[in-house]
Amino acid sequence: MTDSRTAxxxxxxxxxxxxxxxxxxxxxxxxxxxxxxxxxxxVGVFEKRFTEVGGHWHHPPTRALVLDAVLTIVRQHDAxxxxxxxxxxGLLDSLRLAESLRQQGVQVARRLDDRxxxxxxxxxxxxxxxxxxxxxxxxFMISPGQGRLATIVCPVHVVxxxxxxxxxxLGEFLTLAKPLLASGEVSGSFLVTGPSRTGDIELTLTVGxxxxxxxxxxxxx
Numbered sequence: 001m002t003d004s005r006t007a008x009x010x011x012x013x014x015x016x017x018x019x020x021x022x023x024x025x026x027x028x029x030x031x032x033x034x035x036x037x038x039x040x041x042x043v044g045v046f047e048k049r050f051t052e053v054g055g056h057w058h059h060p061p062t063r064a065l066v067l068d069a070v071l072t073i074v075r076q077h078d079a080x081x082x083x084x085x086x087x088x089x090g091l092l093d094s095l096r097l098a099e100s101l102r103q104q105g106v107q108v109a110r111r112l113d114d115r116x117x118x119x120x121x122x123x124x125x126x127x128x129x130x131x132x133x134x135x136x137x138x139x140f141m142i143s144p145g146q147g148r149l150a151t152i153v154c155p156v157h158v159v160x161x162x163x164x165x166x167x168x169x170l171g172e173f174l175t176l177a178k179p180l181l182a183s184g185e186v187s188g189s190f191l192v193t194g195p196s197r198t199g200d201i202e203l204t205l206t207v208g209x210x211x212x213x214x215x216x217x218x219x220x221x
Contacts, residue, residue, distance in 0.1 A: 084125045
């Protein structure tokens with residue numbers, strides 16, 4: 001028993017001495033309670049925190065250029081098929097994103113079914129209900145029967161974020177979500193902070209195992 005315990009502790013000590021790969025570094029912790037945050041620009045705070053946790057930030061100068069930004073991301077990842085989710089806020093439909101991508105020769109589906117399997121899509125595009133500036137977190141609310149599969153099945157997640165949906169932190173988001181949950185308009189919510197990360201007992205951090213390994217946010221003014 002003593003020899004086994006010694007061997008286990010030696011393995012742990014060796015793992016602690018091994019440097020982690022740069023692109024698999026754990027995200028920086030949020031500012032502590034004593035660190036002031038400049039709330040005059042909540043979007044700027046969110047951008048800083050979101051990129052610190054491994055996200056990719058895009059800000060087209062006009063709303064008309066949002067499609068160009070999305071198309072550039074799709075082509076950057078060599079995606080032949082894209083899942084454009086049916087988002088509760090309705091932003092994707094208002095931008096006619098699915099139709100515009102089809103016109104550019106991209107194969108587009110709006111939902112997963114017997115004809116559209118998850119493995120067929122390299123990129124998924126969604127809206128978002130809120131963005132928590134304090135931690136760079138994306139908050140999604142689920143309509144009854146909708147589920148959250150669309151946000152986890154593809155290796156690349158592109159999120160279209162309206163400026164008005166940026167809130168300071170979890171407290172403000174819960175204030176927004178509470179009446180929707182109470183009325184039954186939404187059945188649940190979940191939070192996403194950066195790409196999916198998984199750590200094992202040897203402290204090796206792996207990205208993209210249980211969800212998207214790459215997350216892009218496109219700000220829509």
